[in-house]
Amino acid sequence: MRIATWNVNSVTARLPRLLSWLESSAADVVCLQELKCTAEAFPAEQLRALGYEAVVHADGRWNGVAVLSRAGLSDPVLGLPDGPDFDGGQEPRAVAATCGGVRVWSVYVPNGREVGHPHFAYKLEWLAALRKTAEPDAAAAPPFAVLGDFNIAPADEDVWDISRFEGATHVTEAERAALAALRETGLSDVMPRPLKYDHPFTYWDYRELCFPKNRGMRIDLVYGNRAFSDAVRDAYVDREARKGKGPSDHAPVVVDLEL
16 A cells, blocks of 8 residues: 655645646555645545545635545544634644555644744644544554644754754754654654655755755654554655646655555
8 A cells, every 4th residue: 555645735736746646656545735725626526537535624725634545435534633723713734534444644733833923832732632632543453644744843854954943943842742742652753765865855945946955854744553654665755746847845755555
């Protein structure tokens, strides 16, 4: 089974690239983030033509998540149970489904904006709710994984120059502690291999030629329980999908499992 996660930064803007990538990659399950469309506007018919079912949680703003599967799709859950509200409601940042015997969550962790901002506190609350939600499945026997854009670089080497991030979000002790707490439920970081350079960055800003200069961050993560991690045969960042005209600023992370 091939499972991937990809922040597409607008599924509408990226649809031709997404459809082409699905055909070339032969992914069985894909977790998408930052859809930027309503559930009604999600391109379900185009994806169905390629053999993918979809469960979508989206409201048309800058969030939105989905799970695509051509390996079956059951037991969907929209949103984190007991997840925190922000600006008057719970944002559509998490969706779960069981696909071919593997339980997955597609997550788009809040950005946090800046340290001390209410959105930063919300980010930590959201991660605590994710930990609580994931804990039963993380400790269970069936394969389980949380995949998505975590908006956190787990270690200093996961950013191109840690000195440039002093005092900024994505690298703070509090955020990394929240990630560590999630791993303590029984999840492991599935480290992908880079297709170029020496570190598997997954995000490069559109500005200042960050992609060609490889000024990136590893913030798109795959956290799997023991059954999932033991089944991993390969994992890589598909850097090629970041190239060309009109790409997302993120590249897909792809994981091959032998179940």
